[in-house]
Amino acid sequence: MTIEFRCLPGWKGRLPEPKPAMGALPDWLKTMPKSAVSELLGGGAVRTVKQCPPFVDAMGAGIVFPLIADLKVTDGVFEWDSGLPAHPLARLTRSPVGVHLPEQLTGFPGVDPDRFAVKFTNGWTMRLPEGWSMLFSHPHNRFDLPFRTLTGLVDDFAGGFVHFPALWVDPAFAGVLAAGTPVAQGVLVRRTALAISCREMDAAELAESLELQDALDADPGVYRKRFRAKTAQE
Numbered sequence: 001m002t003i004e005f006r007c008l009p010g011w012k013g014r015l016p017e018p019k020p021a022m023g024a025l026p027d028w029l030k031t032m033p034k035s036a037v038s039e040l041l042g043g044g045a046v047r048t049v050k051q052c053p054p055f056v057d058a059m060g061a062g063i064v065f066p067l068i069a070d071l072k073v074t075d076g077v078f079e080w081d082s083g084l085p086a087h088p089l090a091r092l093t094r095s096p097v098g099v100h101l102p103e104q105l106t107g108f109p110g111v112d113p114d115r116f117a118v119k120f121t122n123g124w125t126m127r128l129p130e131g132w133s134m135l136f137s138h139p140h141n142r143f144d145l146p147f148r149t150l151t152g153l154v155d156d157f158a159g160g161f162v163h164f165p166a167l168w169v170d171p172a173f174a175g176v177l178a179a180g181t182p183v184a185q186g187v188l189v190r191r192t193a194l195a196i197s198c199r200e201m202d203a204a205e206l207a208e209s210l211e212l213q214d215a216l217d218a219d220p221g222v223y224r225k226r227f228r229a230k231t232a233q234e
Contacts (some may be wrong), residue, residue, distance in 0.1 A: 001188075003063070004127040008092060010085045015068055015123045016180040021140075022060030024182060028144065029059065053223045058140045062187035065136075065164065068123050069096040071177040073146075084123075092161060096121050096179075100165055111167065118147065120164040120183040128156040132188045136164065139182040146170035146177075149184045155191075 007015050029050065038046040049055045069082035084094040100117035128134060133156070138149040147166040154162050164184040201209065215222045 001129050003129070003188075005124040006127075007123050007125075008087050008090050010087065011123060014084055016066035018063050018065050018124060018126075018186075020060075021062050021064045021182075021185055024064045025056075025059055026142065026144070029056070047220060051220045055141060059142075061140065062134075062185055064139060064182040065120075065122055065124075065184040065186065067096055067177055067179055067181040067183050068121055069179050071096055073173055073175060073177070075174070076171065092123065093121055098163075115171070116168055118166050118168055120149070120166060122161055122163050122184075125158060125161055127158040128188070130156075131190060132156070133191050134162075134186045135189050136162065136184050136186050138166070139185045142182065145181070146173035147183075153189070153191075 005018055032048055032050045034050050035045045035047055037043055068084075069080050072079040078097060080096050082094045082096060086094065098119040098121065100119055102116060105111050105117060126134070133153055135151070135153050136149070137151040138147075139145065147168050147170075149164050149166040152162075152165075166183065219225075
């Protein structure tokens with residue numbers, strides 16, 4: 001399955017490219033220990049989220065979209081120099097970020113009125129596989145970033161640029177967000193109606209669930225081992 005991205009003439013090689021999220025995992029996840037000592041357990045060891053496959057797989061799912069230029073933040077002032085050439089016909093800004101008006105958040109519950117919203121520029125159009133849409137969100141589990149990208153679902157939009165609105169949640173942040181920093185994560189989804197069924201487990205299903213729970217407690221790798229075995233059978 002291929003997603004085709006296109007940028008303006010003269011921008012290829014100058015513009016950070018979207019990339020598979022699994023190849024853009026943050027350094028803190030790579031250096032995180034697999035276990036840690038818990039005072040609540042009397043000094044016993046406990047697995048960290050690095051040993052939680054769903055946590056890691058979510059971070060590696062889909063595609064991450066990059067900040068298109070270094071963004072320097074000092075006392076709430078943003079500065080940048082993208083170095084991207086102007087195009088005589090294109091209307092796309094060369095700025096990595098724009099600002100949403102505060103009034104655009106009117107009625108948005110849970111949002112501090114003193115926080116402002118930005119819009120990260122995406123320099124790439126995309127052609128999605130037929131029948132698929134893309135769900136955009138904040139880079140998964142990336143609470144270390146000083147913003148929170150809002151979630152949006154976009155259908156195939158081959159000629160347009162999808163930009164990323166975000167709340168700036170750390171007004172004290174000062175420093176440089178480097179070009180290439182993930183500002184959004186996109187995962188392919190199908191817009192199909194789902195049927196939901198809720199019921200109690202029967203005896204066989206309960207036994208299966210209990211066996212799996214015991215296996216997970218005994219072996220932290222059983223989740224992936226069983227998934228690989230199932231995939232190989234299919």
